[in-house]
Amino acid sequence: MKKEIGTLMLLSIFALSGCSLDNSKTVTQETVKASSEQVTQSEQKNGTNLIEASDDEKVKLYALNEAKNEIKGVILDIDGKQNNFDWEIPYTGTKPQLFYTDLTNDSKEEAVIIIQTGRGTGLDNFDIHVINVEDFSEIKVQSxxxxxxxxxxxxxxxxxxxxxxxxxxxxxxxxxxxxxxxxxxxxxxxxxxxxxxxxxxxxxxxxxxxxxxxxxxxxxxxxxxxxxxxxxxxxxxxxxxxxxxxxxxx
Structure with missing residues (x-):
């Protein structure tokens, strides 16, 4: 009789342990899923739709507001630091060109963004922006x-x-x-x-x-x-x- 009771108690312990493991696994999966959804929703809410990045990925451009035929306003990311600009990018079929290079000969890189602003028969227009990576100020380019x-x-x-x-x-x-x-x-x-x-x-x-x-x-x-x-x-x-x-x- 004692042997039967001992066996029954041992089976009960294993059963309880199994339930505990299953519950823990379920909670972990749901937590990861909820966390993933939260990050995705947060990115969409903040308008972080990547437009283009430089080859070295030091410079990235994200859309702030997307209209039918153009992007109005962007987030410029330079090596993890961000700033907003009111640049407009029409959908011409040509993505912006992004560079991270030293143009001022001071051994410090600048972010360079070249945007196509117009395209058609006899028409091919671009704008250029050169940005100081330390304070996000724009360096003028003679027009x-x-x-x-x-x-x-x-x-x-x-x-x-x-x-x-x-x-x-x-x-x-x-x-x-x-x-x-x-x-x-x-x-x-x-x-x-x-x-x-x-x-x-x-x-x-x-x-x-x-x-x-x-x-x-x-x-x-x-x-x-x-x-x-x-x-x-x-x-x-x-x-x-x-x-x-x-x-x-x-």
């Missing part, structure tokens, strides 16, 4: 409008034979060439037009800009202006360094 107004002079002459004679002067250097047809004979134009194509890129830790000049109503691009920037530490600004003028072959 293409300022460069065109102060550094580039041009003249377009319509010839009787239907050709154009184009003169372009930049940084004291003059280029003169003939363009073999006039795309808009009835359109009065005495200088090149700019703004249809504005393309920024980074090359060898320097900012480059391509702004071709055009003629006609539906722009026909006839000459490339390739601009290289340099950093002016006194102004804390990227300003023009060199302009290369290259006629575009038809």
């Amino acid at each position: 293409y409008e300022d460069i065109v107004a102060n550094e580039i002079k041009s003249n377009v002459v319509k010839n009787d034979d239907g050709t154009l004679t184009i003169t372009a002067k930049a940084q004291g250097k003059e280029s003169k060439f003939d363009y073999e047809f006039d795309p808009a004979p009835d359109f009065n134009q005495d200088e090149l037009a700019f703004g249809g194509v504005v393309i920024y890129k980074l090359e060898n830790q320097r900012i480059k800009l391509n702004i071709p000049g055009s003629v006609g109503v539906s722009p026909v691009y006839v000459v490339d202006f390739n601009i290289t920037y340099k950093f002016d530490s006194a102004k804390n600004e990227f300003i023009i360094d060199q302009i290369e003028t290259i006629p575009i072959e038809k």
Whole structure:
């Protein structure tokens, strides 16, 4: 009889232990699941939809507000530190380009963000932002409008034979060439037009800009202006360094 009671007690202990283990397992699974859901909901609530990251993942860009055709407002993450910017990113099919590199020659990296702002027939526009990684202040980049107004002079002459004679002067250097047809004979134009194509890129830790000049109503691009920037530490600004003028072959 004692042997039977002992066996029964032993079985009861095992049964109770099994229940305890099963309950513990259930609680742990539910806790992990709830925690995971909480993190996911928190990320969605804070608008942390990743747009793009630099190759080294030091710089990341997240969407704050997403509308039908564009993103309005972003979170810029630089090596774990974050700040909001009111940049707008239209859905053009081209993602922003992000870089973490030293452009100011002070052995400290900057965050560089290049965003396509317009795209279409004869249209290809980009903006560039250079951000100080320590305080998230933006370092000014001389605009293409300022460069065109102060550094580039041009003249377009319509010839009787239907050709154009184009003169372009930049940084004291003059280029003169003939363009073999006039795309808009009835359109009065005495200088090149700019703004249809504005393309920024980074090359060898320097900012480059391509702004071709055009003629006609539906722009026909006839000459490339390739601009290289340099950093002016006194102004804390990227300003023009060199302009290369290259006629575009038809």
